Structures are given as C-alpha cells and as structure tokens.
C-alpha cells in the first residue's frame with residue numbers, strides 16, 4: 229500500500245529525511261508513526277557523514293564520498309531507504325505517497341502548498357532571497373518528480389510561521405513605495421521548527437498554545453531567535469533573508485550595511501555562483517558563504533569550536549554568546565517579562581552544553597538560572613527542563629523535529645492536498 233510520507237528537511241549544511249506512516253484510524257494516536265530517520269550532515273565540512281536510525285538499528289558518522297550537495301544527499305538517502313530490508317514498508321519507490329519539502333523562503337505564503345508548476349516557479353523566484361536554501365530544496369523537488377513521479381510534493385515554508393509579526397515590526401524604515409514594490413520586509417525563518425517548539429513546550433508546560441510566551445533560540449548552521457507571544461511569532465532575528473540577525477556556520481549575521489562597500493569594491497557585481505536562476509552579488513556571496521564560524525576559525529563545526537582553547541575559537545564562541553544576548557533581553561522586554569521559558573533548540577542549542585551555560589549565566593539578572601548537572605546530561609525527552617529547582621523562569625532544551633512537524637501537517641491537510 230502506498231501510504232508512506234517522506235519528510236525532507238534541506239538545511240544549509242545537512243539533509244534530514246524521516247519516513248512515516250499514518251496511524252491506524254482505529255488508534256487514539258494522532259501523530260504520524262516514524263519508521264526511520266536518515267541524516268547526511270557536514271555538507272559544508274566534507275566528508276559528509278551519514279546517521280541512520282531504524283528501531284534498534286543505528287549507523288553513526290559513516291563517512292560518505294562524493295556527496296557534496298543537498299541533491300546528491302537526497303538521492304543517496306532514497307537509495308539507502310529502499311535498499312534497507314528492515315524497512316519493508318518502503319521496499320519500492322511507489323510506496324511513497326507524499327513528499328514534504330522544507331522550503332526556507334515562501335514569500336507571503338501563509339501555509340503549505342502542493343508544488344505545481346506555479347508554486348515551483350514562485351519558489352524559484354524567491355531563491356535570490358535565500359541563496360543557501362531555496363535552490364537546493366528545489367533541486368530535491370526536481371529529483372522527486374523524476375524518481376517518484378506518483379508522489380504528491382508539498383512545500384512547507386519556514387517563513388509561514390512569521391506571517392503573524394505585526395506591521396511595525398515587519399517594516400524596514402526605508403522608502404515605502406520601493407519597499408512595497410519589491411516586497412522588502414522582515415519575513416523570518418526556522419518557522420517549521422518554531423511551530424514544533426510551540427507545540428512541544430505547550431504540551432510540556434500543560435498550557436494551551438494560545439497562552440504560551442517564550443523566547444526561543446534555534447541554533448544550528450543557521451541560527452535565529454524568536455519572540456513568541458500567545459503561541460505566535462511576534463518578532464524574530466532573521467529578516468528579508470536568513471542572513472540577518474545571528475551569525476552562523478558561514479554567515480556573518482547582522483553587520484553595519486555600509487561595511488561591505490569598504491570590504492570590497494565589487495560588492496554589487498554578480499558573484500561566480502550566479503546562474504540564470506540565481507542572481508547573487510559578491511557581497512551576498514561573501515556574507516552568506518565566506519563569513520561566520522568558517523571565516524573566523526576555519527571550521528563550521530561549532531562542537532569543535534566550543535571544545536577548543538585556541539584564541540580564534542574562543543573569540544567565535546564569545547561572539548555567538550554576545551549576539552544571542554542581543555535578542556534575549558529585548559524579547560524578554562517585548563513580552564513584558566511575562567515569559568514561560570527560554571528555549572534552546574537546533575544542533576548547537578541541543579548539544580552545546582557550554583554555550584547554554586554561558587548564555588544563561590549572562591541573563592541571570594532576568595531571573596534565569598540553570599542546574600549545571602542537568603545541563604550536562606544528554607536530553608532524552610523532546611523537552612528537558614534544565615532550570616535550577618525553584619527558579620522563577622524555566623530554561624528548556626527542545627529537540628526540535630522539523631520533519632515531524634511537516635508530516636503532522638500532511639495528516640491534518642490531506643483533504644486540501646487531494647482536491648488540488
């Protein structure tokens with residue numbers, strides 16, 4: 229029976245794919261049932277590595293040769309899944325009914341869309357505004373049409389969660405006729421992850437989502453902060469593109485916009501990475517691909533940076549803590565101090581023990597304090613409370629799962645998709 233959902237999350241340094249089937253209609257479970265999860269990471273720090281989990285079967289850190297893009301990672305994972313004899317539910321490609329794609333920039337789309345010709349072209353047009361993301365995601369959509377022609381492709385947008393941001397926060401103080409014509413405003417990203425975080429933290433705190441106020445930090449290869457008021461995005465650190473706000477693996481984050489004109493005289497010229505479908509200037513190339521941890525330390529691996537005593541690694545670490553503080557305090561104020569929790573998520577947020585310790589130490593004046601032992605243990609639950617007992621404000625780690633959030637969407641919206 230073809231009822232498998234393949235949920236594909238193309239990040240800037242990784243591709244994560246989870247395989248789900250629908251719960252039986254007789255059961256009380258409403259979440260999709262995960263059968264397997266594969267991740268190819270290290271696309272910006274070769275060799276790429278495979279992590280695979282199916283029940284008790286685990287592969288960790290298997291080095292892969294010739295995998296250097298999101299598309300080649302996708303093809304590799306698809307072969308791996310169909311060839312795994314322990315996964316009979318996905319013995320052939322025809323078993324896949326839905327493929328969900330994480331698309332970072334969705335412009336003004338407020339919710340998921342079945343990818344037809346029009347949506348595909350619209351996402352393609354937005355590629356210039358997410359140069360590390362939209363084109364790689366579309367390369368996977370193309371491969372799906374070629375390899376899985378029977379599957380329904382659905383796009384889930386990182387930007388959709390942030391359509392609730394009020395106008396005065398979305399608007400840049402620039403000429404409004406140009407801004408409106410060119411749709412220049414804050415869009416915000418990592419929204420699928422923030423949606424998951426709201427769901428998981430509300431459940432953990434036993435509160436309706438509509439009453440949840442949190443400061444959430446999604447810290448991965450790309451990193452952002454989000455001020456979540458009444459369960460909805462009120463502000464976020466990324467902007468028109470995922471370059472704004474916090475630094476990342478190869479991204480500078482926010483800088484003085486004039487800096488680029490002093491960095492190079494050819495800032496506005498097309499970069500070599502430009503193509504017929506992707507127009508990217510040298511400035512964008514430098515700030516998106518040649519900055520961040522890579523430019524400061526030579527590596528994109530924040531785990532290695534955190535464990536190192538080298539001066540340049542310490543500097544990178546201190547810069548990250550400092551820039552994160554630029555959002556935690558202001559978002560606490562925007563929530564009027566009415567905050568349920570500070571939440572860490574994403575690869576660095578979930579594994580970065582030292583980073584969490586330093587950030588929380590630096591915001592203790594706001595009333596956050598963590599238990600150092602709880603902070604050191606590897607989180608086993610979806611949400612782990614690492615606050616000091618009796619502390620006024622919660623500090624939580626949330627193991628975010630963008631693939632699950634998309635697959636939940638498929639189960640909720642199947643009727644909308646099949647009527648397309």
Ligand SMILES: Nc1ncnc2c1ncn2[C@@H]1O[C@H](COP(=O)(O)OP(=O)(O)O)[C@@H](O)[C@H]1O
Nearest residue numbers: 239241242448449450529530531575576579580
């Ligand atoms: N133990 C660790 N401490 C801090 N950071 C870590 C650790 N292990 C992995 N990371 C970092 O997590 C980041 C990847 O996060 P992830 O959210 O998976 O990325 P992506 O943006 O590609 O989805 C990388 O920078 C990696 O170095």
Ligand SMILES: CC(=O)OP(=O)(O)O
Nearest residue numbers: 239240417449450470
């Ligand atoms: C939006 C974004 O930066 O995503 P990622 O962290 O997966 O690269």
Ligand SMILES: [Mg+2]
Nearest residue numbers: 239240448449
């Ligand atoms: Mg990610």
